[in-house]
Amino acid sequence: METILLTEDDVALRAQMRFALEERFEVLEAGDVRKAINLLNKHDITLAILDLGLPPHENTPDEGLRLLHYILENFGIKVIILTGQKTESAALEAIKSGAFDYLVKPASIEQVLFSIERAILFRDTERKLEEQGLAKITFGIEVGKGLQPAREEAEKNIILKVLKDTNFNVYKSAKLLGVKRESLYYFIKKFGFRREDIDADA
Incomplete structure (x- = not known):
């Protein structure tokens, strides 16, 4: 417990x-x-x-x-x-x-x-x-944005980190995050993540 x-x-x-x-x-x-x-x-x-x-x-x-x-x-x-x-x-x-x-x-x-x-x-x-030898998640939160945006920024960063580490493999990312693939697709759409953006940041 x-x-x-x-x-x-x-x-x-x-x-x-x-x-x-x-x-x-x-x-x-x-x-x-x-x-x-x-x-x-x-x-x-x-x-x-x-x-x-x-x-x-x-x-x-x-x-x-x-x-x-x-x-x-x-x-x-x-x-x-x-x-x-x-x-x-x-x-x-x-x-x-x-x-x-x-x-x-x-x-x-x-x-x-x-x-x-x-x-x-x-x-x-x-x-x-x-x-798995991957880097710990860090949150580059802009505090001046306010509390709710700060919370969403944390969610965005953890999902983006996992997507990068799995090369945008939704199945693996959902498993790592402990969520259903449908839920992960929702967040991908919500935050506007695209594979090419992640590849460009790599």
């Missing part, structure tokens, strides 16, 4: 999310940076869900960003950011720093689960690429 670290200082929200997730995942809870770091060092954690506004500075993103940097530097797991409506600039900073995704509170459980599934898919795809 995958293990998720949920770091959120709102006790009620944390309990609600834990209840919704614990049927499918082992959920470890933290209300501050110190507790989160303690859990990270004691458990094999799959990914982290992180609120940016953590004590003792709940009204700023400083503690959340500090924990994000610590996680990425020491554990390299995917991190999903929880952000308020008024903290878009902080969420963008988190994405720029390497966070995998963001969710605006209050996020629905469907949104949370979808983000978790994407994070696990990206992690598994990166592992498959590394096992």
